[in-house]
Amino acid sequence: MSGVPRTVKVVRTWTSRKKTPMTYAIQAEGLVKRFGETVALNGVSLTARAGTVLGVLGPNGAGKTTAVRILATLLRPDEGRATVDGHDVVREAHQVRQLIGLTGQYASVDEMLTGTENLVMIGRLLGLPRSEAKARAAELLERFELWDARDRPAKTYSGGMRRRLDLVASLVGRPSVLFLDEPTTGLDPHARGGLWDTVRGLVDDGVTVLLTTQYLEEADQLADEIAVIDRGQVIANGTPDELKTQVGGQVLQVRPVDDRDRETVAGLVSVVVGDGMQVEGDLVTAPVTDPAVLPTIVRRLDDAGVQVAELSLRKSTLDEVFLALTGHRAEPTDTTPELVTEGSRA
Amino acid sequence: MTASTVTAPRTLTRRVSPTATLRHTATLAWRSLVQIKHNPMELIDLSIQPIMFVLLFTYVFGGQMAGGHPVQYLQFALPGIIAQNAMFATMNTGFLLNTDLTKGVFDRLRSLPIGRMSPLAGRIVADTVKQAWSMAILIAVGMIIGFRVKTDVVHLGLAFLLLLVFALAFSWIAVLIGVLVSEPDKVMIFGFTTVFPLSFTSSAFARVDTMPGWLQAWVKVNPVTHLADATRGLINGGAVASPVLWSLAWAAAIAVVFAPPAVRALRRRV
Numbered sequence: 001m002s003g004v005p006r007t008v009k010v011v012r013t014w015t016s017r018k019k020t021p022m023t024y025a026i027q028a029e030g031l032v033k034r035f036g037e038t039v040a041l042n043g044v045s046l047t048a049r050a051g052t053v054l055g056v057l058g059p060n061g062a063g064k065t066t067a068v069r070i071l072a073t074l075l076r077p078d079e080g081r082a083t084v085d086g087h088d089v090v091r092e093a094h095q096v097r098q099l100i101g102l103t104g105q106y107a108s109v110d111e112m113l114t115g116t117e118n119l120v121m122i123g124r125l126l127g128l129p130r131s132e133a134k135a136r137a138a139e140l141l142e143r144f145e146l147w148d149a150r151d152r153p154a155k156t157y158s159g160g161m162r163r164r165l166d167l168v169a170s171l172v173g174r175p176s177v178l179f180l181d182e183p184t185t186g187l188d189p190h191a192r193g194g195l196w197d198t199v200r201g202l203v204d205d206g207v208t209v210l211l212t213t214q215y216l217e218e219a220d221q222l223a224d225e226i227a228v229i230d231r232g233q234v235i236a237n238g239t240p241d242e243l244k245t246q247v248g249g250q251v252l253q254v255r256p257v258d259d260r261d262r263e264t265v266a267g268l269v270s271v272v273v274g275d276g277m278q279v280e281g282d283l284v285t286a287p288v289t290d291p292a293v294l295p296t297i298v299r300r301l302d303d304a305g306v307q308v309a310e311l312s313l314r315k316s317t318l319d320e321v322f323l324a325l326t327g328h329r330a331e332p333t334d335t336t337p338e339l340v341t342e343g344s345r346a
Numbered sequence: 347m348t349a350s351t352v353t354a355p356r357t358l359t360r361r362v363s364p365t366a367t368l369r370h371t372a373t374l375a376w377r378s379l380v381q382i383k384h385n386p387m388e389l390i391d392l393s394i395q396p397i398m399f400v401l402l403f404t405y406v407f408g409g410q411m412a413g414g415h416p417v418q419y420l421q422f423a424l425p426g427i428i429a430q431n432a433m434f435a436t437m438n439t440g441f442l443l444n445t446d447l448t449k450g451v452f453d454r455l456r457s458l459p460i461g462r463m464s465p466l467a468g469r470i471v472a473d474t475v476k477q478a479w480s481m482a483i484l485i486a487v488g489m490i491i492g493f494r495v496k497t498d499v500v501h502l503g504l505a506f507l508l509l510l511v512f513a514l515a516f517s518w519i520a521v522l523i524g525v526l527v528s529e530p531d532k533v534m535i536f537g538f539t540t541v542f543p544l545s546f547t548s549s550a551f552a553r554v555d556t557m558p559g560w561l562q563a564w565v566k567v568n569p570v571t572h573l574a575d576a577t578r579g580l581i582n583g584g585a586v587a588s589p590v591l592w593s594l595a596w597a598a599a600i601a602v603v604f605a606p607p608a609v610r611a612l613r614r615r616v
Contacts, residue, residue, distance in 0.1 A: 072457050087358075095358040097459035107457060108450035112381040124373045125460050127366070153384045169454065 025050040025177050025208035026071060030080035033066050040066040042232035043080070048208055048225070050085075053199065055223025056212040057322070063232040064212035065106065068181045071210065072102045084177050101170030104181025104212075109162075109169050111155035115146050118154060118165065122172045140168045144198070160191030167198065178202060180211045184218060196221055216319050230326045244315045251320070252293065254284045254301070255310035265308075268300050287320075288313065359459070367461030374455070374468025378442070379475060392476055396431045396484045403427060403551070404491060411552070417492035424488045425505070425577035426550025428481055429570060432509045433545060435480055436517040437537030439473045440524030444533055447525065447615065466612065470517060477513050481506055496583045505580035508593060512573055515597035518604035525611040550574040569596035 026048040033041040041063045048054035056064050069075040071082055073093040081088060087095040109118045116137050123133030141150045144164050149157060154165055163183060170178060180199070184192040199222055203209060213219055219226050220240045227237040236243060252273065256265050265284050270277040272293055277286040294313055301308060316324075362370075382388050403423050408416030411423075443466070446452045455465045485493070485502070495502050523536050547561065548570035554562055565571055572592035579586035 069453075074453055074456055094361055094459055097457060098356070098358050100457065102454065102457040104450070104453075106450040107454040109454065110377065110381070110451050111449065112384050113377065114384070117377075117380060121373060121377050122458065125370055125455075125458050173458075 023049055024083075025085055026054065026082070026210055028067070028071060028080065028082035031067065031070055031077045031082060032079035033063075033070065033075065033077055039232055041070075041077070044229065044232065044234055045080075046210075046227050046234065046237075048210055050208050051203065051206050052224040053203055053209045053211060053222050055219035055226040056210065056229055057214075057216065057219045057226055058212075058229035059214060062229045064229055065104070065181055066232075067229070068102070068104065068179050068210065068212060069106075072100055072107075072179050073097055074102075098173070099176050101173065101175030101178045102181075103166045103170040103179070103183060105185065106181065107166070107170070109154050109165055112153055114151050114153055115141055115157075115165050116150045118169055119172055122169055126173045136172060140171060144168050160187055160194065163187060163191065163195060164198075167195070171202075175207065177208045177210070180209060182212055182214065185214065192218070216317065216322065220317075228322065228325060235325050236321075241315070243321050244317075250288050250291065250313050251316055252286045252288045252297065253310060253312045253314065254297070254308055255282055256284075257307040257309045261306045264304055264306055265301070268304060268306075269297065272296050272300065283310075287316070362459065362461045367464055367467075370460040370464035371467040371471060374465055375471040375475075378469060378472030392435070392480050393483050395434075396427070396480055397487050399427050399431065400424065400484060400487050400491070407551075420488060420491065420493050421582065422578070423551055424484065424493050425581050426545075426548070426574040428484050428505075428509065429512075429574045429577050430541070430545040430550055431480055431484060432477060432513045432573075433516055433541045433570070434537060435473070435477050436513050436520045437533055437541070438476065438520075439469060439517045440520030440522075440533040440537075441530045442473075443469055443521060443524035444527060444530045448529060463609075466521070466609075470514070470521075473517065474510060474514065477510055478506065481509060495581055497581060501580045505577050508576055508580070508590060509573070512569075512593055512597045515601040518601055518608050522604055522608035522611060525608060525615050544568065545570045548574055569593065569600075572596060 024047045026046060028044060028046040031041050031044040032039070044063065044067055046054065046056065046067065056067065058064050066075065070077050071084060071089055073089050073096050076090055081090070083089065084096045085099050087099070089096050110121075113121065116134075119137035119140060120130075120133045123136050124130065128136060138147075138150075141147050144167075146161060146165060146168065149161060154162060157165060167180070167183065183199075184195050187195065196218070199209060199211070209222075211218075211222060223240060225237065225239055226243060227234050228243070229235070252269065254265050254269060256262055259282050262279065262282055262284065266277060266279050269284050269286050273286040273288055277284065279285075291313060294311075298311070301311075400420070404416050404420040408419035408423070412419040446455075446465070446469075452465060456462075461467075485495075489495075520533065520537070524530075524533050527533055527536070547565055548568045549565060550570055554565050554571070557565060569592075572589045573596075576586055576589035576593045578584065579589060
């Protein structure tokens with residue numbers, strides 16, 4: 001494939017709904033949202049099939065939180081429309097709210113209340129009788145390993161516990177669609193892994209999850225489909241494998257045994273592969289679209305008498321995909337919440 | 347995973363019924379009051395500051411104000427202190443509302459299928475309970491050091507009711523500020539810079555006829571003057587009809603001017 005397509009796969013259009021009614025738990029079409037001069041969303045379309053995870057991937061300020069706030073009925077789009085389980089998020093907001101759970105940096109529990117009190121409050125707000133609300137709170141606290149901390153104010157929780165409580169708070173109402181807005185930002189790897197397991201468990205139970213993240217690995221790990229958002233637009237979507245295959249394809253890696261052969265290897269690879277060869281330390285990498293280059297490389301290396309410690313063909317990482325799509329890396333440069341630039345906060 | 351999160355088919359309601367809205371409001375008011383249990387500092391804020399004011403005004407200024415009879419001044423000033431305190435306490439509504447907005451609690455609440463105005467209504471109900479608590483503390487401390495209710499319990503109750511109605515109206519200003527500012531502390535800064543001058547340029551702490559003419563012109567229209575006079579009349583005895591009516595008129599005017607933009611700003615922000 002030559003050059004980089006701006007849109008990898010055309011998003012399914014609204015008309016396809018007629019052929020496959022109710023297959024999509026989340027369907028958004030042409031969402032536009034402006035905050036004054038800032039265009040936070042510039043025609044975003046997303047779909048998530050029921051019972052799957054849609055990963056919305058993008059850097060700070062890309063529009064992820066705005067999209068989630070619209071889908072979770074907190075914000076009205078200026079243009080476009082969206083449905084959750086077939087209910088319009090603007091006209092049938094009340095119905096949508098009965099179906100969804102929302103967790104994120106901006107949908108949080110009350111720090112002053114204990115874990116139990118937070119969950120009982122939500123249970124009561126959802127119409128459960130007091131005893132049932134208490135039972136549900138106890139069940140969830142136990143299952144998510146917050147039982148020992150149940151009577152402590154949430155402000156005393158560690159980061160990982162706090163995120164678990166945030167997540168649990170959105171599960172009280174047994175949602176069929178769950179929005180997780182950067183659920184692991186700021187968590188250590190262990191807590192992050194725990195949250196991933198929880199999300200997988202929920203999906204096994206039939207919950208549809210829309211997850212926004214800045215972490216490519218997270219989208220790769222969890223998502224069935226990924227939509228890449230940059231500057232308020234979806235610039236690519238597909239399964240993680242599709243994205244990796246369609247952009248950049250595969251990556252050839254060659255590491256000579258003897259460091260002095262590096263120049264030889266680099267020259268040789270660049271002749272066979274063409275553009276894009278890079279040298280990082282003693283590792284020579286190059287993007288390839290035709291797997292047939294591998295035997296060619298092996299022959300050339302043999303002819304040149306170079307011994308290699310490593311010779312492999314691997315799929316591109318999502319970071320490479322993002323770089324190819326946007327011209328900049330996706331990893332966060334800082335941890336400033338994205339709402340600073342895109343949200344409705346004064 | 348257990349079956350507890352398996353999503354069952356459900357019947358969806360089309361709207362929130364009025365009784366459900368009331369229940370949501372009560373739950374959210376409960377939530378604000380339970381917070382005090384885990385943050386006793388808030389109770390101290392609600393109690394210590396008013397008590398300090400009573401003691402300072404009585405023993406520091408009282409002697410000079412009433413020719414060596416502090417308690418005589420207390421009898422005059424306590425209704426004014428209660429009125430001033432009620433106005434300060436409304437800033438709490440704005441402060442806590444802004445805290446909910448900036449911490450994301452409001453977003454969580456608004457993503458639930460509950461009455462749209464329940465989060466705000468719950469907040470205001472809880473703050474009205476705290477107001478009543480502050481007033482009771484002030485009267486109690488006053489009585490310990492010599493203050494006497496010269497009328498009767500019914501009139502004292504009416505004074506509290508009038509103060510609560512006025513505070514409720516005044517809290518729309520706090521709600522508006524609480525929605526507009528970027529952090530909770532800014533609500534308090536606003537409170538100090540408006541409530542202080544407003545309450546001191548009134549009849550709350552000194553007799554109006556001792557002030558210069560130009561100041562009297564303002565003091566006589568200041569809503570705090572009417573509120574302080576009405577409270578004083580209801581507790582100490584004296585004419586009440588005119589100041590009570592003026593206080594209610596001011597309360598209505600403040601609510602009419604500030605409630606609509608406050609609600610609009612809140613809708614826009616969340």
